Amino acid sequence: MWPAMITFEHVTKRYPDGTVAVEDLDLVCPTGQITVFVGPSGCGKTTSLRMINRLLEPTEGRILVDGNDVRERDASVLRRDMGYVIQQAGLFPHRTVLDNVATVPMLLGVSRKEARRSAAEQLERVGLVPELGKRYPYQLSGGQQQRVGVARALAADPPIMLMDEPFSAVDPVVRGDLQREFLRLQDDIGKTIVFVTHDVDEAVKLGDQIAVFATGGHLVQVDTPERLLAAPANEFVADFLGGDRGIRRLTFLASDRVGLDESDVVDSTVAPGLLEALGDAGRDWALLVGADRHAVGWVPTSGVPAAAAARPVERTFNPAADSLRVALDSALLSPAGRAVAVDDDGRVLGTAAHADILRAVTDEVARSQRVEAAS
Amino acid sequence: MNWEWVTGHLPLIGQLLGEHVFLSVLPVVIGLAVSLPLGIVCSRYPALYGPVLLLTSVLYAVPSLALFVFLLGVTGLHTTTVVIPLALYTLSVLVRNVVDGMRSVPDAVRDAAVGMGFGPLRRLVQVELPIAVPLIMAGTRVATVSNISMVSIGALLGFGGLGQLFTTYGIQLNFFLTAILTGVVLTVALAVAADTIIVGIQRLLTPWAPRGAGR
Known part of the structure; x- marks a missing residue:
């Protein structure tokens, strides 16, 4: 399957009590790139993500995948084409790690044997030894559970991956490892990824493109991490990016023009x-x-x-x-x-x-x- | 203790034991068959759960003897008269456990299942019910053991399994202690055996559950 492009067109999500979670969102998540949705809690970033695979339906506007409205397809069928990773991993406690990873291929009608074989490959891909496949989720560490969650989302080779704070629940050291490996993996697979986080550093580290949301469901700025750090659209974005914005910008400046001295x-x-x-x-x-x-x-x-x-x-x-x-x-x-x-x-x-x-x-x-x- | 009486009445004791097993297991099977769909519906539509809980609690509060006597007028002198009240008690215990079991499915697991493309029925059968098994089995244990003890009351109607050893062969025969003791020992042994079997079934069904202390 080929990576697909996701387009939000005037998407608004309003709840019956009048709360507006997302307001008039226009956004393109380009093919094969990581788009990070970042913002404080209650800014509509998770709501926006959940409308892509129809866990929520927009009140107004539409969401297109490669030009087709997501509502044209049966929700369950649509979801099998979109890898889904969540903060608490959400592994099935009653299935072995291997069978957890084999879940979506089996929903798609692949034989159990074939699904398990490809599941074992996925485990390796996310850096887990095959022996872990026989274990049950409660026997894994938090970091291992997240890896299994990623492997499970990748198992059916979906063109799109939706990731809702996937690394937020693990300790900082493990999170760093997961982020590095995730980027390495994405270099191989080139999926269209929508990644939700409240952590600006994570957004800058992982995003090809960052969409900054403000409370009330407004999209404030969409830019590459470099440009976001260099030119925040307004005070809200600048504040949200934090104090050492200047230092962090150095991450995006090449060091190949530094004058070198060999005399010492x-x-x-x-x-x-x-x-x-x-x-x-x-x-x-x-x-x-x-x-x-x-x-x-x-x-x-x-x-x-x-x-x-x-x-x-x-x-x-x-x-x-x-x-x-x-x-x-x-x-x-x-x-x-x-x-x-x-x-x-x-x-x-x-x-x-x-x-x-x-x-x-x-x-x-x-x-x-x-x-x-x-x- | 009159061992001669015991050895001389082995066929009778065996027959009563068999009847006791039948009278305590059948209500559990019926109770499960009714409480599973009822509990599932209640967990999907929480508004229903309140009234259902109220009704089953009231049923549970009715003294069993009163229920036997009442049913005597409806179903007559028949095993049904014993089975129906016990099935109702089982039901009132199990509905709670089925609902609790469905509620024990972590939100993240349910969210992941929906997000991966499980439809409602598949999610119920492949994800929610398996995860609810430990709590449903816990309810089944309680219901089975309490049934084994309550069947004896049916002896007052002539359908009490080992309970007959207390009435027909005990009290009515001038408090014949041997028969009463035999009944007590066998009832307790049956309860322990049933509990062990159910725990064994649960372990087979849930190899995935962490084995904590007290299990």
Whole structure:
């Protein structure tokens, strides 16, 4: 099945008591991308999600999947084409993990044997060992249950995935793992995903596109995470994004233009005069590398460049892949106040001071603003 | 204790035991057959549950002997006269447990089932009822054991299973202690056996349930 596009057209959800949960929502969730619905509680983000698979029906307007109104199809049949993952996982307690994952294929009429075979593949895909398939849900940890929930939603290979706060109920460490693996998985499967969360960091991390909802069911802004952080539409969005919006923007700025310096990269054969010269130039530390040019650690320019005395390099950045946020972090963690740049194989390319990184930030921000102005 | 009487009356005791089993199990089967649909309907339409609960509670409060005597005038001297009240008691216990069982299905599980494309009937049969089994079985245990004890009262009508050992062979024979003791011991043993069997069935039906203490 191919990924599909979801379109909201003037969708309003009003309850009989007059409460408006969603008001005049116009939104396109593009094919093969992750659209995150984010906002405070009561903003209509979950209501909007639940109208896609007809767990709720709009009062006005319509929702289209690839141009077809979702109400043209029988609700149960429609839902089998949309993977559904919820916060509490909602695994069937009376079925084994494997049979939980096999649920939708079996609803679609696939034989039990075939459904279980593909279910075992799905378990592997979400990072669970096949032996877990024989267990019952109560025997799993919260993180494992969520993985099973994701595997179950993927089992029938639906073009669309609807995910309602799927990672909110697990602890932060597990959540980080789940988010990383989810992105890796999406790189493979390229589903059209609608992802609801109240966590801005999660939205920025996962979204190709973020839709910010405000209380009362208003859609306030739809944008890429970069643009959202750079140019919030109004004070509500700015407040919602939080205080360190500027720092978080660094995540989207490439570090490939940071000016690198190789003069303080030394190996154990370095002449003592060179270290002295570095010290005279105000450099208290030099980066010692091995014969393979992998970093050994920071050594003081006042002493002998011995590996035993080296201070470890806690974090490096790869200019070809990492953001300026990683580069800055690398500089802040270094005793020399300098970030260590490495290539794909981990060989040291050079070092950069805070100031070099901040200069790159200024350039990148100016550049992205020019791009924005031109578009 | 007159063991000679016991060994001499084994066929009689066996027959009474069989009758006792029949009279206590049949009402459970009938009660289950009625309370399952009733409980399911009540959990789907909560407005109905109040009146149904009131009616079954009133029935449960009517003294069994009074009910036997009343039915005597309707159904006559027949096993039905014993089976109907016991079935009604079973029903009033089980309706609650069926509704509680349906309510024990976590919201997230129901939501996931609907969201994955289960229609109402399939959801009931494949998801909700299996999850309700532990509570329904718990009610069945209570109803069965209490039936086993209550069947004896039917002895006053001549259909009491082991209860006959208290009346016909006990009290009416000048408080013949051996017969009374035999009846008591067998009734208790039957209750324990029935309870064990039901727990065994429950374990077979629910391999998925966490086995906590006291089960």
